[in-house]
Amino acid sequence: MNGDDDFDLQDFLPYLLNQAAEESSLAFQQIYKDRYGMLRTEWRVLFHLGLYGRMTAREIGRMSKMHKTKISRAVAKLAERRFLTRRRDVDDRRLEYLELTAAGQRAYRDLRGVAMAYDANLAAQFSPRDVATLKRMLQALAGGAE
Amino acid sequence: MNGDDDFDLQDFLPYLLNQAAEESSLAFQQIYKDRYGMLRTEWRVLFHLGLYGRMTAREIGRMSKMHKTKISRAVAKLAERRFLTRRRDVDDRRLEYLELTAAGQRAYRDLRGVAMAYDANLAAQFSPRDVATLKRMLQALAGGAE
DNA sequence: TGTTAACGGTTGTTTTTGTAACTAACAAGG
DNA sequence: CCTTGTTAGTTACAAAAACAACCGTTAACA
Numbered sequence: 001m002n003g004d005d006d007f008d009l010q011d012f013l014p015y016l017l018n019q020a021a022e023e024s025s026l027a028f029q030q031i032y033k034d035r036y037g038m039l040r041t042e043w044r045v046l047f048h049l050g051l052y053g054r055m056t057a058r059e060i061g062r063m064s065k066m067h068k069t070k071i072s073r074a075v076a077k078l079a080e081r082r083f084l085t086r087r088r089d090v091d092d093r094r095l096e097y098l099e100l101t102a103a104g105q106r107a108y109r110d111l112r113g114v115a116m117a118y119d120a121n122l123a124a125q126f127s128p129r130d131v132a133t134l135k136r137m138l139q140a141l142a143g144g145a146e
Numbered sequence: 147m148n149g150d151d152d153f154d155l156q157d158f159l160p161y162l163l164n165q166a167a168e169e170s171s172l173a174f175q176q177i178y179k180d181r182y183g184m185l186r187t188e189w190r191v192l193f194h195l196g197l198y199g200r201m202t203a204r205e206i207g208r209m210s211k212m213h214k215t216k217i218s219r220a221v222a223k224l225a226e227r228r229f230l231t232r233r234r235d236v237d238d239r240r241l242e243y244l245e246l247t248a249a250g251q252r253a254y255r256d257l258r259g260v261a262m263a264y265d266a267n268l269a270a271q272f273s274p275r276d277v278a279t280l281k282r283m284l285q286a287l288a289g290g291a292e
Numbered sequence: 293t294g295t296t297a298a299c300g301g302t303t304g305t306t307t308t309t310g311t312a313a314c315t316a317a318c319a320a321g322g
Numbered sequence: 323c324c325t326t327g328t329t330a331g332t333t334a335c336a337a338a339a340a341c342a343a344c345c346g347t348t349a350a351c352a
Binding site for chain 2: 340
Binding site: 014022051115142 | 155158161162164167193258261264271272279281288
């Protein structure tokens with residue numbers, strides 16, 4: 001309609017990635033929200049602790065690239081719901097070790113199962129080879145300037 | 147660290163897509179924010195109008211999957227900055243046709259140029275073939291239940 | 293026609309996020 | 323020791339998003 005070069009929003013990677021990300025996480029989001037009243041940030045912290053065991057907020061931040069304020073608030077909510085415990089490092093009292101409680105682990109394992117099935121289902125519409133390509137490329141794009 | 151099946155956050159598509167989307171749009175976001183003080187919603191509306199010409203808020207909503215309140219507010223801001231004009235449909239007075247002004251078109255063309263260069267730069271790290279595969283898959287994932 | 297429902301769009305209110313400033317603790321150099 | 327700087331994490335406040343209720347208009351149909 002306009003004095004165009006050829007440009008299409010559907011080909012613009014940041015837009016396309018956003019659309020795909022939003023659409024593909026919609027139903028999963030619904031599950032952890034309905035089942036545990038969690039936010040995306042909380043779900044992410046839960047998964048980091050479930051997957052990697054005890055770690056500090058700082059480490060979660062480095063791995064997930066979430067801002068520390070988001071993590072702080074997510075941790076506060078998870079602690080309040082008794083999904084994790086906090087323990088100060090005795091040598092460096094700025095550090096706080098976070099660890100899932102039994103209840104937290106149950107929630108994690110439950111959602112991990114959901115996530116695995118969910119992911120398999122998303123991938124099922126493509127060839128395994130293409131899925132591998134997709135994930136490799138996404139990892140490269142997510143890596144940023146590293 | 148935990149009683150795991152093999153599961154990796156870096157392989158979970160909704161997470162991975164989100165990370166890639168966020169990282170890949172960071173620098174672009176900076177540009178339209180710095181240059182025109184726009185929000186993502188405003189940028190999107192601008193691009194829809196620039197790309198497809200005159201359309202209503204409802205049509206933008208259908209194409210972009212943005213919620214109508216977001217669109218309404220984005221349109222209000224763009225109108226206030228004289229980037230678009232609104233005109234009621236005489237036959238159905240609920241409808242309002244939106245159209246870019248000359249200033250709006252200039253902003254659109256400027257940002258479209260930035261976007262094209264930006265996208266090319268992102269794609270440059272992969273083979274053209276892989277980029278094609280990626281975009282095709284993202285479009286499928288973004289398509290949702292259609 | 294009159295009534296009810298649906299639609300396009302806006303507004304108000306609540307949640308959630310982003311940003312900056314802050315506290316408490318440690319580290320390094322003088 | 324005592325500044326000065328840095329770090330881990332929290333808090334306060336502003337910006338933005340989500341959600342629901344709303345207005346005016348059109349559609350459906352008794």
